[in-house]
Amino acid sequence: MARTDTASRVISTPPERVYAALVDPESLAAWLPPDGMSGVFERFDARPGGSYRLVLTYADASTAPGKATADTDIVEARFVDIVPGVRVVQAVDFVHDDPAYAGTMTMTWEVTTVAAGTRVEIRAVDVPAGISAEDHAAGLASSLANLAAFVEH
Structure with missing residues (x-):
């Protein structure tokens, strides 16, 4: 059965600033990796039909082994839809031989103005079934906290 995970956070910054951090590779590399990881884009083309390759490296692979190598996860993603100032939709695949991580996950990031x-x-x-719901929830929350810290300064 297909699984859907969601997360949200209110950030005390205008939506234009938050959205800009969703489509800029230097900004994304700074805040997107969850706690305990760092990220480097090998390529990045933010436009519908564009793509990116992100290598995420674990600071301590003994606590969370990587999916692609002992200490890395590799993400191949395509931009499916971009609505400037509003939404970024990506089709995400993990590079891994384990079928538990196979399949394309669709990630939608949406920003809306609130008080x-x-x-x-x-x-x-x-x-993918190989990503535990608990770990994914923690990762999404961590990325949102990182985003808030990044754009609120």
């Missing part, structure tokens, strides 16, 4: 600033909502559809 306190900006609500950022993430919807991950068709999450």
Whole structure:
């Protein structure tokens, strides 16, 4: 059965600033990796039909082994839809031989104006079975906290 995971956070910054951090590779590399990881884009083309390759490296692979190598996860993603200032939709695949991580996950990041600033909502559809719901929830929450810290300064 397909799984959908969601997360959201209100960030006390205007939506334009939050959205800009969703489509800029230097910004994304700074805040997207969850706690305990760092990220480097090998390529990045933010436009519908464009793509990116992100290598995420674990600071301590003994606590969370990587999917692609002992200490890395590699993400291949395509931009499915981009609505400037509003939404970024990506089709995400993990590079891994384990069928538990196979399949394309659709990630939708949406920003909306609220009284306190900006609500950022993430919807991950068709999450691979190999990613535990608990770990994914923690990762999404960590990325949102990192985003808030990044744009609120």
